[in-house]
Amino acid sequence: MNAIPNQPLLEVRNLRVEFPTRRGTLLAVDDVSFHIAPGEVLGVVGESGAGKSLTGAAIIGLLEPPGRVAGGEILLAGRRIDQLSYDEMRKVRGAQIGAIFQDPLTSLNPLYTVGRQLIETIQTHVKLTAQQARTRAIDLLKEVGIPAAEQRIDHYPHQFSGGMRQRVVIALALCANPKLIIADEPTTALDVSIQAQIIALIKRLCREHGTAVMLVTHDMGVIAETADRVAVMYAGRIAEIGPVREVVKNARHPYTSGLMGSIPSVGGEQGKLTQIEGSMPRLTEIPPGCAFNPRCPEAGERCVVERPDLLPAGRSSAACWLYDAAGVGRKLRQPQTVPEAVNG
Amino acid sequence: MLAFIIRRLFQGIIVMLAVGLVAFSLFNFVGDPINSLVGIDTPLDEREKLREQLGLNDPFPIQFGRFVLNGVQGNFGLSYRMSEPVMRVIGSRLPATVELSLVAAIIALVLGVGMGVFTGLYPRAALSRIFLTVSLIGVSLPTFLTGILLILVFAVWLGVLPSFGRGDVVSFGAWTSGFFTSTGLRALILPAVTLGLFQLTLIMRLVRSEMLEVMRTDYIKFARARGLTDRAINFGHALKNTLVPVITITGLQLGAIIAFSIITETVFSWPGMGQLFIQSVQSVDIPVMATYLVLIALFFVVINLCVDLLYYAVDPRLRFDGSKGGH
Structure with a gap:
């Protein structure tokens, strides 16, 4: 509304999330910076444990203890929100940042009607009478495409199908018209045919409301379909970030290239699917230098010593020494011949 | 339905x-x-x-x-020992047991749920640790020992509460009540605490573990993500979801309280059905024993029926099973 043009809606600077454990502190999110413009859809992809969901949880202030934000800043419309008290942050959640979780089957309280849950959420954030809130709840249900909303509002979650429940969850996230929605794997638990509907719905709602979305997923197809920009995360860091077409067509980071090569395409003339050898390191065993170096076909001497930050690479940015003037140094392995030898 | x-x-x-x-x-x-x-x-x-x-x-x-x-028709014959109709003998003892069990159950339920919610919400608080330690004692001490210890402390050492009997009672037709006299109320405290202590700790531990479990569920996380207040989350969303198992156990325990009152009533010379039963066993008064058995079974059946009806009130998923599904 009164945001200055070009000011990002959400800005994350050097975010670090730590988990203190008995065997030392684990750094689950390490120096992550990105921003989301008003109305923009940022996709965040990565394998399980790459830190993408934790980044989302840190933004809405719902990291599960003992996890905690150990450094960096989170700004929403220019205001720092990472240092707010629990109660101040509670007023931000739902009102300014909505959230959609992975499993619509478990996101709703089974003992209350969807109407009660909607009205409760609306009245928490907006001053409305019960009757007005109910009218608004029905409007929301209609908006997310639930037929016969006037009757369905008094039904319990178990009376809805999975796809319909996710629509209810989206309606709940939109209750107070937030400026940003963090959608954590919103389609993972759904049938493929329904996934497309839910993605289309999220896209349409965000266009109509001007809501920005941080779409966390491991499904590159969903990202390509929906996002304006995409951030690829690996072992707690952003490996590459850029416009979605650019990242999909001209992946800069070797990890992203590997990721794109492993996606089957329908009707494409693509030959064999490639596979990235090995697996993402555990947080306790992140190698020195670039975290991807043990699996990287391009890795050089510099990669095992020095850790790259995001460097400009075409229209994207990639955390890879390939885009530094000094390069990666002498190559560690011969391309293409390595895979068989790695595990042996 | x-x-x-x-x-x-x-x-x-x-x-x-x-x-x-x-x-x-x-x-x-x-x-x-x-x-x-x-x-x-x-x-x-x-x-x-x-x-x-x-x-x-x-x-x-x-x-x-x-x-x-x-x-x-309520006719269980004559008591061998007292040559009176069994139903009249038991009827004269019933109010004492019902009042004792009721107070014990209320103590167990109110304190048990309250302490359970607290320890579930704040598992690391010092008070939670104290509650848990005390509850261990409550679970492990046999009822008769708790009763004797309470008598020792409050009746013998401190001398503040009576150690036996029911105090003065007021009659309402066939029902006699100790709720309306000060001696009656004072006499009720020790046996009710003794009888309720075990159930209290059981309910507390159950509510606590259910609460810990529910607080980890997605719908509680989602409720937080929607910015609901803590009060709405803890008592509106979380507590209600712990109720089904709590109702089950409480129902069963209410039956157990009435049945277990035999021991407590013996320790405190409480003139209830349990004491009557023990006396009947000693004199092989079979009609009274048989009737007691039937009566306790009746309590259990009725309580279980109430529990099933409460499920319906609490959990909508049970209300809609069957073919109709969505309507």
Whole structure:
């Protein structure tokens, strides 16, 4: 509304999330910076444990203890929100940042009607009478495409199908018209045919409301379909970030290239699917230098010593020494011949 | 819904008949009832006459049928020991046990749920640790020992509460109540605490573990993500989801409280049904024992029926099962 043009809606600077454990502190999110413009859809992809969901949880202030934000800043419309008290942050959640979780089957309280849950959420954030809130709840249900909303509002979650429940969850996230929605794997638990509907719905709602979305997923197809920009995360860091077409067509980071090569395409003339050898390191065993170096076909001497930050690479940015003037140094392995030898 | 209630009532009747059968067997298998009725020098032909009079020579099903029919009408025969109708003997003792059990159950439920919610929400708080430690004692000490220790502390050392009896009672027709006199209330405290302590700790531990579990569920996370207040989340969303198992256990425990009152009533010389039962066992007063058995079974059946109905009130998923599904 009164945001200055070009000011990002959400800005994350050097975010670090730590988990203190008995065997030392684990750094689950390490120096992550990105921003989301008003109305923009940022996709965040990565394998399980790459830190993408934790980044989302840190933004809405719902990291599960003992996890905690150990450094960096989170700004929403220019205001720092990472240092707010629990109660101040509670007023931000739902009102300014909505959230959609992975499993619509478990996101709703089974003992209350969807109407009660909607009205409760609306009245928490907006001053409305019960009757007005109910009218608004029905409007929301209609908006997310639930037929016969006037009757369905008094039904319990178990009376809805999975796809319909996710629509209810989206309606709940939109209750107070937030400026940003963090959608954590919103389609993972759904049938493929329904996934497309839910993605289309999220896209349409965000266009109509001007809501920005941080779409966390491991499904590159969903990202390509929906996002304006995409951030690829690996072992707690952003490996590459850029416009979605650019990242999909001209992946800069070797990890992203590997990721794109492993996606089957329908009707494409693509030959064999490639596979990235090995697996993402555990947080306790992140190698020195670039975290991807043990699996990287391009890795050089510099990669095992020095850790790259995001460097400009075409229209994207990639955390890879390939885009530094000094390069990666002498190559560690011969391309293409390595895979068989790695595990042996 | 109605079909469900009818089905449950039917099941309850079957349970009651089964218990009735066991109770009835007492008469025939714990010694010869004629021996209990007549003196040792009664001649054999008189015994045989009496046997014929009482219908003891009839086939077993007919005798059992007669027992059930009389029982349904509240007629369980005469107490051997007191030569009074059993129902009148038990009826005079019933109020004492019901009041004691009721107070014990309320103590257990209110404190148990309250402490359980607190320890579930703040598992690391110092008070939670204290509650848990104390509850361990409550779970592990046998009821009679708790009772004797309480008597030692509050009646013998401190001398503030009576150690036996029911105090003064007020009569309301057939019902006698100790709620309306100060001696009655004071006499109630120690036995009620003794009887309720075990159930209290059980309920507290149950609520705590359920609460810990529910707080980890997605819908609680989602409720937080929607910015609901802590009060709405803790008491509106979380507590209600812990209720189904708590209702189950509390229902069963309420039955157990009434049944277990035998021990507490013995320790505190509480003039209730439990004490009556012990005295009846000592004097082989079979009609009273059989009736007590039937009565306790009736309590359990009725409580379980109430528990099932409460499920319906709490959990909508149970209300809509069956073919209709969505409507």
